[in-house]
Amino acid sequence: MPRNKLDNLNCSIANALDLIGEWWTLLILREAFFGSRRFEDFQQHLGIARNILTTRLRKLCDSGVLERVPVREGARRHEYRLTQMGRDLLPTLIALTQWGDRWLHTRSGAPVKFVERASGEPIANVTVQTRDGRALEPRDLAMVPGPGATEETIERLRLMQSAFKQRNGQ
Amino acid sequence: MPRNKLDNLNCSIANALDLIGEWWTLLILREAFFGSRRFEDFQQHLGIARNILTTRLRKLCDSGVLERVPVREGARRHEYRLTQMGRDLLPTLIALTQWGDRWLHTRSGAPVKFVERASGEPIANVTVQTRDGRALEPRDLAMVPGPGATEETIERLRLMQSAFKQRNGQ
DNA sequence: ATATTTAGTTGCATATTGCAACTATTAATT
DNA sequence: AATTAATAGTTGCAATATGCAACTAAATAT
Structure with a gap:
């Protein structure tokens, strides 16, 4: 993201956009509201490049908008779910x-x-x-x-x- | 904007983001709601690169979110104002x-x-x-x-x- | 008439995205 | 148990977009 981060510190919109204003991110979240949870769900529905999807999901998890949970008790595969912050x-x-x-x-x-x-x-x-x-x-x-x-x-x-x-x- | 335009046709969020989801665009619109109208206002408040501001303003005018009006009757200089579409x-x-x-x-x-x-x-x-x-x-x-x-x-x-x-x- | 402000444009370096092929697990099938 | 397919990424490179600074041209101000 080449956008200046300068003095965005005191603007909620700028801070929000740093998190969810990147290319694809809101579409990924739309998919999440539509019920997508797995990497392949997002990838196939959106046609997004896989590497970009990886970085977006990681950022959303790091910032607490999504959470990465095992698909079943003890499973190694995981899925991405909206947190309260995301549902908000x-x-x-x-x-x-x-x-x-x-x-x-x-x-x-x-x-x-x-x-x-x-x-x-x-x-x-x-x-x-x-x-x-x-x-x-x-x-x-x-x-x-x-x-x-x-x-x-x-x-x-x-x-x-x-x-x-x-x-x-x- | 390198994002695929594929099959976004039937999704209002995707179509909306094609217009206002680009870097800076929502910050430009925030500035407009805050009262900015002139090129230099936007540029100085946001610290955005001038060429990018040019392309964003043009796109917003072309799509009807902003309108470009003379600053005074008959003047050659103009300012950018929110339309109803923008205020919405x-x-x-x-x-x-x-x-x-x-x-x-x-x-x-x-x-x-x-x-x-x-x-x-x-x-x-x-x-x-x-x-x-x-x-x-x-x-x-x-x-x-x-x-x-x-x-x-x-x-x-x-x-x-x-x-x-x-x-x-x- | 000259200087300054305004509103851009241009060229080049840097950063981000798209694409396709590749890898490594995990789950399903025989 | 071995083989195959699906899942969830990673990597490298080409195509695009952005940031920066210098330049331009017209409109205002002095």
Whole structure:
């Protein structure tokens, strides 16, 4: 990955992308959500080069997104399963899928529909919401320094805020 | 992008990643949500190589995620703004950010906090929900063929379904 | 009129990916 | 038990993408 790691330290997106933003990685995780567990499953479904699959699986295991467990008690062969950290990517994956469904499949419609298993009801679109469930648009959001903000981040957010006020004539 | 384009045709995630899964692209879009609009803004905030920034911006404009508009009426200089298609990536970006906050910033906490502009209240975690607002876990979800499903997709989903039943002893 | 900023382009070194062949276990078959 | 096939990689090399720095050209500012 030739991308600079410089000063990505204080950005969750940059840190997340260092882990799961590499070529193939999100497709591997999609496969994992679809039920793939074994090396050959991933390889055959995705058509990914075997050496790349090796390095991706290793990285995902090292970082705790997947775990490598023996296929049976005491077996030497293993399989790759989502951990809680991996399962926690579901909202991201679904949000991305819905975006693709909406903007990139205008002809034929979504290839896969997600439904609640128990009821068969389609799920809602993933949205950004208040804690009491009102949907928010980009313009309704503001960003403020969190507990892990650096001085640099704080300064950046201050600049954003004043640019926003200026544009809205305040 | 050396990734195979083969048979990605029927997967929204694969198609989405062809557009926004390249190195830097999501960071560029994060910058856009943070208020960057000009070439130099993106370049300086990210430290990205200028030639790569050029190709990424071009691709994002060509595909309709960003638009290239004159800075003022009749000006030759232009800036890059999110389109509706681009703004629609907000849930994906926030979901990814929250994942990073949760799993990769355990020490210091989130660098940036998203709040409702009007009230200052923190937003909720992005979750997958039913249409009446109940949160769903991965195990509560099932996938069924959508309107754009190919025969291959349908077969794949059938296999998943029977594997699921087998694991759960039905 | 000159200098500076902005928005790129170009060329070359380095890093990543794709491909195909090869290896070494493990599981299945005779 | 021996042979075969499937699984899970590794290795080497060619094709691509990225990083860097210098260069260009137009638009603003002085």
